[in-house]
Amino acid sequence: MFAYTTPLIGGLLIGASAVALLYFLGRIAGIAGIVWGAVSAQPDNAWRWLFIAGLLAGPLAYHFLAGVPNPAPSPLPWWQAVAGGLLVGIGVRLGSGCTSGHGVCGIGRLSPRSLVATLTFMATGIITVYVIRHVLGEYLP
């Protein structure tokens, strides 16, 4: 199968999910926003917790039914997971959105804010990987 088939189908499914959520509930499928709404006990919250349950059940079902093994665990150290998580959490609240909220939904409704946010986090993500792998990487064991 063409190497980009599963990423493309996966992307179409993500898009379809975002469209359905907007069509039925009038909500933006921004995962960070949904998670924050769930843990900060917003009113009318059942759909958020069930969305998160689906987000967990989806990969379980996919790997089991399609017979695709789970991705290998990250070789990076635990402190890098903590640092990454902390920065993602701080940035996502400050910047009002994540890859799905700004990238998939915001661009989908032609929001200039979301386009700018998406270009910004793509750029800093690329720069960060460049610095870690190709600048610092030269000096690390």
Added chain:
Amino acid sequence: MKALIGLICGLVFGVGLAMSGMTDTAKVLGFLDVTGQWIPDLAFVMGGAVLVTLIAFRFVLRMKKPLLNPRFSLPGTSVITGRLLAGAAIFGIGWGVYGYCPGPAISALTYLDDKTFMFVAAMLVGMAISNKLAPG
């Protein structure tokens, strides 16, 4: 009914993330590593998702209201602020440090790697810090 929609949308979204490779940090970091061994696959994830939303959102947002709620809940502001830029920049750095953004991190919890739990816990702490220091 609303809860059921939430469950189904989450399920489809989660299958999409796992299928696309977004829950694999090696692929995400490979995608961001444009000057190294670039793995372009994930461009098709964003491309496919945006293709669907760009077309279908037009029609959905022409409706007076969504099917099951009295109104659409959309962000009210369209001003590009320093806060937006700073937040997006920090978010991107965190993404590049480990390879997860929020959705894939949650979905990847099912792979039961303890570092993913640390990432998600730290992410929730980060959200709370941001909310405390810069509410709004």
